Amino acid sequence: MSIAESGEFGxxxxxxxxLDAGSATLLGPGDDAAVVRAADGRVVASTDVLVEGRHFRRDWxxxxxxxxxAAAANLADIAAMGATPTALLVALCVPVDLDPSWAEGLADGLTREAARCGASVVGGDISASPTLTIAVTALGDLGGLDPVRRDGARPGDILALAGRIGYAAAGYTVLSRGFRTPKILVxxxxxxxxxxxxxxEAARRGATSMIDVSDGLVQDLGHLAAASAVGIxxxxxxxxxxxxxxxAAQALGTDPYQWVLAGGDDHPLAATFPAGTRLPEGWREIGSVHDGSGVTVDRKPWTGPLGWDHFR
Incomplete structure (x- = not known):
């Protein structure tokens, strides 16, 4: 059965x-709109879109x-503001010959990833389209904390990272060369x-700036450096x-640090903290903030690839 046979409402x-309702969901799918608890009185919101052939391939x-x-790309943006994710809204544009079971599998992945941080999918929309496209909006709660912006880094701060980096970019390269191993990278x-x-955790510990590293560490830290008018x-x-x-890098003839410094899709968080801060568990120091501009690696200009750009 195709989606054309199943029909929109089916x-x-x-x-x-x-879908499962999270603790912040007061009214889930089934009405004209969902109702989500915002105990803080402020709502953090972010949106992202994934297009088949550009952001994912069904054969990979x-x-x-x-x-x-799709869920992780949006939930990471909420966390990067120092907030706790609460809900996702998903707009799905699908070819009419798509098997409905594919959409069910997508819903399972969205639900499971959201559940990892206590969030849930609370609604969305569906349309026919020749290109499979997934647009996700994430909502979050600051829990009384101030949002951690990109423009707060100051000279003397330390730079830290939470999460792994380079793995997803290495997996992308492996897949693009027609391989399916090493499994940890794929x-x-x-x-x-x-x-x-x-x-x-970073917000509570006094992070001065923070960003989700989705497009490459050097490139994304460049956004933070520009917003804060500092060098990193x-x-x-x-x-x-x-x-x-x-x-894998040796077998494919590349430098693994290109994956680490310019690869995306792992979505670790990068943040700056005042010097002497005891970093929260899971954060590690990877650099420093100084007077100046731009991003350097080991005090030298980075001459490798910059990272992901939709139009480059």
Whole structure:
């Protein structure tokens, strides 16, 4: 059966039956709009879109994988503000010949990833489209904390990272060359592993700025440096490159640090903290903030790839 045979409302029913309500959901799917608790009185919101062939390929990722990826890309943005994710809204544009079971698998991935941080899918929309497209809006609660913006870094701050980096980019390269191993790299591309609690933890510990590293560490830190009008230096020795990544890089004829410094899709959080701050668990120091502008690596200009750009 295709979606054309199932029909719009039949597909909606199949998807909604797979969704679970989170603690912040007062009214979920089924009405004209959802109602989500905002105990703080402020709502953090972010949106992102995934287009087949541009952000994912169905021959590389199953529908559940795509659901995890779509949810993680948005939930990480909420965490990067120091907030706790509460809800997701999903707009799905699908070819009419798509098997409804694919959409069900997508719903499973979205639901499971959201549940990792206590959030839930509370609504959305569906339309026919020649290109499979998934647009996700995430909502979050600051819990009484001030949002951690990009423009607060100051000279003398330390730069820290929470989460792994380079794994998903290495997995992308492996898949693009027609391979399916090493498994740890391929699975990292298919399903990011995030610590959503790291964002609020950093906010409570006094982080001066923070960003979700989705497009590449050097490139994304460039946004933070520009917003804060400072220079940022990354210390390459702060990164442990696993054997599987080194072996894959050697086999593919590339430098593993290009994955670490310019690769995206792992969605770790990068933040700056005042000097002397005791970093929260799971955060590690990877550099420093200084007077100046731009981003350097080991005090030298980075001459490798910059990272992901939709129009480059």
């Amino acid at each position: 597909l909606i029913g199949r998807i909604v039956s797979r 990722c199953g529908p559940t994988d795509v659901g995890h990826r 699975e990292a591309y298919r399903r990011p592993e995030l610590r959503y609690e790291a964002g609020p 230096d990354i210390r390459s020795g702060a990164f442990e490159v696993p054997d599987q990544m080194r072996d």
